[in-house]
Amino acid sequence: MPRFITEIKRTNSCGQLTANDLGKEVVLYGWVHNRRDHGGAVFIDLRDRDGVTQVVFEEDVRPEVHALAGQLRLEWVVGIRGKVVSRGGNVNARLKTGEIEVHATELEVFNRSEPTPFQIEDKLDTAEEKRLQYRYLDLRRAPLQKTLITRARVNHLTRNYFTDSGFLELETPFMVKYTPGGARNFLVPSRLNPGKFYALAESPQLFKQLYMIAGFDRYFQIVRCFRDEDLRLDRQPEFTQIDVEMSFVEQNDVFDVIEGLVVRLWKEVLGVDVPRPFLRMPFEESMSKYGNDKPDLRFEMPHTDLTGLVKEHGGGNVPMLKDAVEGGGIVKAMRLAADQALSRTEIDKLEEYVKGMGAKGLARAKIAEGGEWTQSPLAKTIAPELRQAINAACGVQPGDLLLFQFGKPSTVQTVMANLRVHLAKRLGLIPEYGSGGQWRFLWVVNPPLFEFDEESGHWAAAHHAFTRPHDEDVQYLETDPGRVNCYRYDLVLNGFEIGGGSIRLHDPAVQARVFKAMGISDEDARNKFGFLLDALKMGAPPHGGIALGMDRLVMLLTGAESLRDVVAWPKTQKGTDLMTSAPGDVDAKQLKELWVKSTYEPKG
């Protein structure tokens, strides 16, 4: 009898066969997805990455094959040979292969399976902890198979797009010199250089700029990056970037290239036509209306910045407001329409929610007929003029509810930004994945070059020190650094930053002034970035670029709820791998070779 694999080769996948194949002799390989044993007939759903096919074993056809089929259990790996037969009146409309079944004449069990810790089903309730511990089983499930297949497709399309557009796919080192500032680096001790460490690259930033200086003009790379920061739903310690850099370009040229890629991805993967050009919004407007630089534009609910009004009215008899604006704080409000009314209990829950983000409380006012405020501790004391001014600024109607935050700008912005999204979710304002009209791409542009760092007491680069300031603002570098805006841009989709980049600073003279404004001495600059500063002096072309978060793109494309669902082998929130138990202990001998000693002492 001929043998499977060596002699009997697979003819089809388990998602392929249809009524067009009736009568064919086929060979399928796969996993037992489900079994229904009726005694004289055994039905097996055979699964591979392409789909599921029903295989039937009948007692009166091949008794010994039927007997073996009766022993099959879930997740056994088998090969079968048989004939494609119509299901007649028993069509299964939910299966792509539901018109047919394969009547098996041969069966080989390649491997049995112990009962799996959880069942391999499309919809699974099992704790993510268990799924991660047995990730290879989790990955057998159709939704994750589909996601990773999409991911492979995005890789392929991206590579083709850039290569066809004249970009060169060039590599950069992962093991690099540590440079301070920015994300925390993973460090790799150097055995050959006692006491020295490599850093794992948090991005190819400096190397891609050096490629431009070396004359490679248009570069891209689909590249892994490493950051030793705390994890989030949309953040993993190693992640993949679509990294791009171009010479002789301005901001609009970068936008053109990236919009072209995104439009193609959405068309090819989802069949969706995304309109171009994407909306552009100044950083300032985004902060003012939405509280952050990655607004979700699928719903409105903008903030109203009341800082100016409150100042004009000297706090309007409300000591808390007065103190807030006089102490350098800001005041913001958000309007909830009358038909979005929340119960007292819900508002109390909201207050707990915002306190968790550092808010002192959640001031509110219900608008009565005639613009009076009720249900508010502010109602009694606030000057009527300020109250009216606020009503007008927020555009309230009777029955509306105003929610307020005031105080430290960063806290107010964070709280209000998260509150906006939180409320939109609760009010059902965000359309479900796949329901159409939900792809709100946005370029956030022209942010300030510096932000004031209260800890150190001087201006620091808001993003990185090699972003080009607007030419007309260069004059303020020394006198009013906060006024200098720059050619930095973020690509935002539905509340996620999916990319960010800038036009780079290629002029060494301006570069020196930027360092000076940041309080970095020539010596410091030389120590940290000497090689780049030297390079900029030797014929650096005007250049700029961007990096897109590949994982986040795939997450949004597939409707996944977590980055962990689009990364094949993700880490937990504490950065561990539950399957392999990384990170793990190492031998004392290894540490000695690396000139490393651990100071860790376990608790207790």
Place this chain on the structure above:
RNA sequence: GGGGUGUUAGUUAAGUCGGUUAUAACGCCGGCCUGUCACGCCGGAGGCCAGGGGUUCGAGUCCCCUACACCCCGCCA
């Protein structure tokens, strides 16, 4: 570093006011069944209630600590 939620058979959950033998579904094991596709029917096994400490005559249930997982703030140029 801080705030919050959770942890009960292999899996997902229930478990009332603190009360005596901790339930169910799916999975697993045995048996029957030729048209099922969430197959069905009969029978069975399976528990250190995350770990530790405390309160109590008595703790899955109340309190404290620890561990792990998840969400958020800080952090992520």
